Amino acid sequence: MTDKPGAKPAKLLVYRHAGVTRLTHWINVLALSFLLMSGLQIFNAHPALYWGAKSVFAHPWLAMDAMEKAGHPVGVTTIAGHHFETTGLLGYSGKPGAQEPRGFPAWATIPSYRDLADGRRWHLFFAWLFVINGLVYLAMSLINRHIQRDLWPKRAQLAPGHIWHEIATHAQLKFPKGEEARSYNILQKAAYLAVIFVLLPLMVGTGLTMSPDIDAAAPWLLELFGGRQSARSIHFISASLIVAFVIVHLVMVVASGTWNNIRSMITGRYAIEPEATGEAAASGDAA
């Protein structure tokens, strides 16, 4: 041990994220934020979802409406035939005195006021940025072997015992130290791979399926997603899962060291704490 008695064990600063990973990460944050909020603006133009090729207006599987209840307007969200009162959030919301029927509230949409034309402009502009950024990320991450080396699970990580161990330690918010902290754990890898190779491509695929021109060029997309209205539903569900991922991602960032994580995604440098055994030795010295 080189630590002086009582001194904190030295942290090891490792180079964690390549420049292209960091740059595309933040462009992605920007693009997905605008896409989500302008997407909710577009959703608000017809806040109902259906399965199949066409809309059967009497039977959406999800709908957000404003209804009258005891002489007062209320927001009602319907999911698979079940009604939930969601006044103030979904179906009917706004500042006191300026409440209005709208799917998602003003604070969740771009622009904040109702304007489908502008929502579409934001959405389609950032859709291009998102796709180009995603292609740069994929190409560069295959070339610099980020995907193969850092994201692809190692054989040992796939052992059921190991996966179970990771779930248990994660649930207790215990994070790896020392050598183990140098690489992503299996749960991180699974989450990142699912987002990168399932959810994000699903957003692009279902988004394109909603284009009547692309449906003429590539009718197989309709077969794949089960029709245009199904594609719209999957687009919405997939976006919701991405939001869920981002929430968990942010919680984990905070739980495992906010500034260390943010620094590593800006400068690339990530501090690793020494193994627990080292700490024990150090405290032993102090005693």
Add this chain to the structure above:
Amino acid sequence: MSHEPHRRGWLKAAGASVAALWLAACDKLTENPRSAAVLKSAEGLTRRAQRLVTDRKALAPEFTAADISPDFKPNGSTNPDDPDYVAHAAKGFADWRLVVDGLVERPLTLSLADLRKLPARTQITRHDCVEGWSSIGKWKGARLAAVLDKAGLKPNARYIVLYCADTLDPTTLDGTGQYYESIDLIDAYHPQTLLAYDMNDQPLPVAHGAPLRLRVERQLGYKHAKYVMRLEAVEDFAHIGRGNGGFWEDRGYEWYAGI
């Protein structure tokens, strides 16, 4: 800890301020002409990319009779009260004529009977509203290509403008409240582009654009002009309406509505 609630309140206030600032900034950026032009630039990219990957003659998917929507939603004008239109409708469109003029060799005036004699096509297609919903209907109509061939386009004709009978925005005083649309020659000559006079084996109902509407199947609903009165072949549409090529285009929607 005693200072914790205070700290949480501070964090909450800071979070709300950041969110409010972000929203205000987005609204400002939407309204600023320069940033709006940046956002608008994506439209040209989308149009070129889609035209590149889509064969000129690629057909929009067609469906079967079983797929037809019993609840096909009429949108925009559904019962025009413009006096000329009301008079035509009262007479069952017997005196109604479609005018075809502009950059054509032979200007035409066509009755519904004339249109029904032209090469026709029947198709069951999906109508996609820009709002997000879809309905499926069966359309029969004269192929627009046949009408244009009959009139003979002059070499400098680049767009077909469709003037409609309905005033969709009566509050506009400069005359731009009248519905109109425009399409380019790629769409005008597409095999599925029709001047439809029948819907679901019946004469086109008033709610859906009687007596004649456009079907331009690879674009969104607002391009499918209803109550069509006149076709004009033009070199550009900058001098028409507010200059953006259509009623909704003049109100911020994209001219290219393939997505």
